[in-house]
Amino acid sequence: MIDFIRTLGRWALGTMERLGRATLLLVQILTGIPELMMRFSLVVQQLFYVGVLSVLIILVSGLFVGMVLGLQGYNTLVDFGAEESLGVLVSLSLVRELGPVVSALLFAGRAGSALTAEIGLMKSTEQLSGMEMMAVDPVRRVIAPRFLAGLISMPLLAAMFSAVGILGAFLVGHSLLGVDDGAFWSQMQAKTDWYEDILNGVIKSIVFGFVVTWIALFEGYDAVPTSEGVGRSTTRTVVHSAFAILGLDFVLTALMFGE
Amino acid sequence: MTPLIKIRDLHFNRGDKVIFDGVDIDIYRGKVTAIMGPSGTGKTTLLKLIGGQLRPQRGSIVVDGEDVHKLSRKALYALRKRMGMLFQSGALLTDINVFENVAFPLYEHTDLPESMIRDLVLMKLQAVGLRNARDMMPAELSGGMARRVALARAMALDPMMILYDEPFTGQDPISMGTLVNLIRRMNDAMGLTSIVVSHDVAETTQIADDIYLLSGGKVVDQGTPEQLQKSGSDWVEQFMQGLPDGPVPFHYPGTEFADDLLAGEENR
Numbered sequence: 001m002i003d004f005i006r007t008l009g010r011w012a013l014g015t016m017e018r019l020g021r022a023t024l025l026l027v028q029i030l031t032g033i034p035e036l037m038m039r040f041s042l043v044v045q046q047l048f049y050v051g052v053l054s055v056l057i058i059l060v061s062g063l064f065v066g067m068v069l070g071l072q073g074y075n076t077l078v079d080f081g082a083e084e085s086l087g088v089l090v091s092l093s094l095v096r097e098l099g100p101v102v103s104a105l106l107f108a109g110r111a112g113s114a115l116t117a118e119i120g121l122m123k124s125t126e127q128l129s130g131m132e133m134m135a136v137d138p139v140r141r142v143i144a145p146r147f148l149a150g151l152i153s154m155p156l157l158a159a160m161f162s163a164v165g166i167l168g169a170f171l172v173g174h175s176l177l178g179v180d181d182g183a184f185w186s187q188m189q190a191k192t193d194w195y196e197d198i199l200n201g202v203i204k205s206i207v208f209g210f211v212v213t214w215i216a217l218f219e220g221y222d223a224v225p226t227s228e229g230v231g232r233s234t235t236r237t238v239v240h241s242a243f244a245i246l247g248l249d250f251v252l253t254a255l256m257f258g259e
Numbered sequence: 260m261t262p263l264i265k266i267r268d269l270h271f272n273r274g275d276k277v278i279f280d281g282v283d284i285d286i287y288r289g290k291v292t293a294i295m296g297p298s299g300t301g302k303t304t305l306l307k308l309i310g311g312q313l314r315p316q317r318g319s320i321v322v323d324g325e326d327v328h329k330l331s332r333k334a335l336y337a338l339r340k341r342m343g344m345l346f347q348s349g350a351l352l353t354d355i356n357v358f359e360n361v362a363f364p365l366y367e368h369t370d371l372p373e374s375m376i377r378d379l380v381l382m383k384l385q386a387v388g389l390r391n392a393r394d395m396m397p398a399e400l401s402g403g404m405a406r407r408v409a410l411a412r413a414m415a416l417d418p419m420m421i422l423y424d425e426p427f428t429g430q431d432p433i434s435m436g437t438l439v440n441l442i443r444r445m446n447d448a449m450g451l452t453s454i455v456v457s458h459d460v461a462e463t464t465q466i467a468d469d470i471y472l473l474s475g476g477k478v479v480d481q482g483t484p485e486q487l488q489k490s491g492s493d494w495v496e497q498f499m500q501g502l503p504d505g506p507v508p509f510h511y512p513g514t515e516f517a518d519d520l521l522a523g524e525e526n527r
Contacts, residue, residue, distance in 0.1 A: 122353075130350030133310050134364045134412075135339035141367070 022218040025139065029147050029217070032140035042145040043152075050111045050146060050213075051153030055160065057110050058103055062161035065098060066090065066168025073169070074177050086179050087188035090169035091162075095192065095201045096257070099162035101249050104208035106161075107154055108241035112216035115146055116237040119220025120230035128221075143217050150216070154209025155202050162201070200256045207248060212241045263288045263420060263452050264309060269318035271301070271308060278304050279315070280476035286469075291446050291453040293463045296473035297498070297507065302456040303347070305473075306422045309454070310344060311335045323419065340368060343413030343421040347428060349405035351397040357384070357408050358393040364415045383411040387441060403434025410441065420452040421445070427459040439466055460499055464488075472498065474507075 036043060073089045119142065122128050128138040166188075173179040192198065216237045223233035262285035269282040278301035286292045294302050307313045309320055311327045320327045325338055351360050361380045365371060371379070384390040387407040397405060406426060413421050426438050443466040446453045457463045463470070464484035472479045472487065472495060480487060480495045487499055497505030510516075 125353070126346045126348050126350040127352055129307075129312065130344070130346055130352075130409075132312060133339055133342065133344040133346075134367070134416075135336040136364070136367045137336070 018222070021222060022214070025143070025218050025221060026214055028139045029144045029214075032137070032144040033148060035140060036144050036148060042141070043148045046145045046149035047153060050115070050149040051156065054107060054110045054153065054157055057106055058157045058161050059164050061102065061106055062099075062164035063168040065102060065161075066094065066165030066170075067172045069093060069098070069165065070169030070172035070177075074173055074179065083173075083177070083179050084183035085187055086169065086173045087166075087184035087186075088191040090173075091166055091188045091192045092197060094162040094165045095197050097201075097249070097253070099165065100158045100201050100204035100208055101245060103158040103161040104154065104205065104212055104245045105242060107150075107157060107209070108212045108216070108238055108245065111150065111153070112212050112237045112241050113234050115150070115213070115216040116220040116223070116234045117230060119143065119146075119217060120223035120225070120233050123221065123223060124225035124227070124230060139221075143221060147213050147217055150213025151206070151209050154212070155205040158201065158205035158208075200252075203256075204249065204252050207252060208245050211244045211248060215241050215244060260287060262286055263323055264454070265319075265321040266309075267319050267321075269308070269315050269320065271304065271313070271315045273304075277476050279318075281318070282473070282476070282478055284471055284478065286452065286454055288452050289446075289450060290468040291443060291455060291466050292469045292471070293455045293457060293467035294471050294473060295456075295458060295460070295463060295498070296479075298458060300473045301476070302458075302473065303424050306344065306424055306454070306456055309422060310339065310342060340364075340416055341419045343416070343418040345406065345409050345413050345421060345423045345426060347425045349397070349402075349409040351400075351405055351409055351412070353397045355396075356393070357389065357395050357397070357400070360397065360408060361393075361412045361415055364412065368416060379415070380411075383414055384408075386414070386445070387411045388437070401434070403430050403438065406430075406434075406438065407441070410438075410445075414445065414449070417449070418451070420454065423453065423455045423457075425457055426455060427457055427462045435462060442466055460501060464499075474498075 069090050070086065073086050074083055077083045077085055077089065119128075122138075122142065128142065131138045131141060170181070170184060174181045174184060219233040219237045219240075220230075223229050264284070264286040266282060266284040269279045269284075270277075271279040282305075284294070294305060296302055304313060308315055309322065309327065311330070314328055322338060323341070325334070327335065327338070330338060351357075352363065355363070358380055361383055362376050365376050365379060369376075381390055381393070384393055387410055389404060389407055389411065392400070392404065392408075397408070400408065410421075423442065426442065427435055430438060439462050442453060442455065445451060455463060455467065464487075467484055469481065470484055470487055471481045474494065480490055480492060482490070487495055490496065490499075494506040496502070497507060503509050
């Protein structure tokens with residue numbers, strides 16, 4: 001029993017300490033951002049690695065998720081003769097929920113894990129230490145540009161995911177199942193609200209981008225500098241990001257649509 | 260003559276393990292000073308303490324009149340611009356090529372025009388004999404070449420001193436010879452101060468002006484290579500001549516071999 005309490009205590013202390021270190025890193029990153037504006041080319045370079053290289057997986061996944069939504073939605077709606085509302089169903093589910101959440105999960109798997117592995121390996125091969133000794137702050141030079149790139153990429157990727165998803169649903173709904181295209185688009189336009197739905201979805205994706213990139217960079221920066229340590233950190237990035245995304249999604253949804 | 264680096268009463272622990280227990284070291288300008296000792300005596304830790312990457316529990320390290328651990332972040336970074344450090348692994352940035360690696364500190368810290376940066380980088384690479392390898396990526400370099408590139412990079416800002424962390428480890432005889440010569444030649448030609456951390460006795464004694472021997476968290480002996488070769492101490496003799504047994508036992512301390520054999524299976 002005592003052992004159990006001791007282990008629990010150690011775990012809690014360890015977690016608090018990590019949270020503290022993660023917060024310190026975040027503060028360092030945020031204070032480095034104004035300086036980064038003078039050298040935006042560093043961010044642009046990372047936008048390519050973090051954002052552009054994630055586009056393919058986002059587009060393909062978005063297309064399939066949209067097509068499945070189209071099929072499933074049609075099957076339910078057709079029983080009530082409401083199949084023309086397919087556009088609304090699909091657009092609301094994608095813009096409010098699936099777009100931000102699924103693209104953030106994919107982003108964590110594709111870009112988050114890559115960021116952790118990269119930073120962790122830079123640490124274990126003393127590249128970060130080497131920069132410090134060259135009087136270059138690795139947080140400002142390496143971490144902050146990646147953070148900003150993640151923050152910018154995530155909402156854009158989520159928007160692409162939703163757009164392609166809607167297109168996928170339209171393909172299935174209209175071309176395959178024969179839903180009227182005019183009704184599909186006009187009902188969608190009438191029922192999807194700019195502030196209520198789209199903006200809230202964008203806010204979600206910004207929050208997810210912030211959290212996922214933060215977790216990924218912290219895990220890399222805090223990794224034990226061995227191959228095993230970097231491997232563990234990479235796994236933790238994906239697992240913790242998934243928890244954070246799904247947990248925060250509930251909180252944000254409750255705040256936005258909860259009344 | 261005041262030393263460039265003055266270390267006084269240095270205490271440093273890692274957890275419960277005592278790494279330094281009251282170390283005093285003076286490193287003089289223009290000289291090649293070697294810090295030697297068996298593996299695990301904290302030689303690399305000493306370099307990190309000098310560079311301000313680690314903080315001692317007690318004692319002071321004064322570099323060029325400035326107490327490293329009392330400096331503000333900005334002042335510490337300014338001091339680091341005057342220090343070069345050669346990491347054991349080279350620590351080259353793996354996503355950019357040799358030229359860009361050497362140019363890195365220049366791009367970060369100066370506003371020099373592109374053509375001048377090019378000239379400076381080529382000069383540094385010429386000095387280490389790798390001007391024609393400038394387009395190679397770090398992954399394509401051999402260990403010795405990587406270390407020479409790292410040396411060119413450490414010199415890019417023309418520092419007053421260079422810290423070498425185990426520069427000879429894992430080198431073939433040719434690149435070893437090249438590095439040994441380079442360190443001495445650079446030191447004399449550019450008026451540097453060099454601190455070489457190493458446990459390669461033969462190579463280090465060739466180029467060092469002063470040697471400090473560390474063991475068990477303390478300075479065991481110091482002096483010129485000749486003085487140390489003639490030292491009366493058994494420990495120093497064992498280390499300098501690489502004898503397998505002596506005051507430092509060959510066997511990791513613990514139970515006797517015979518007891519272990521007789522203990523049977525249960526005591527694995």
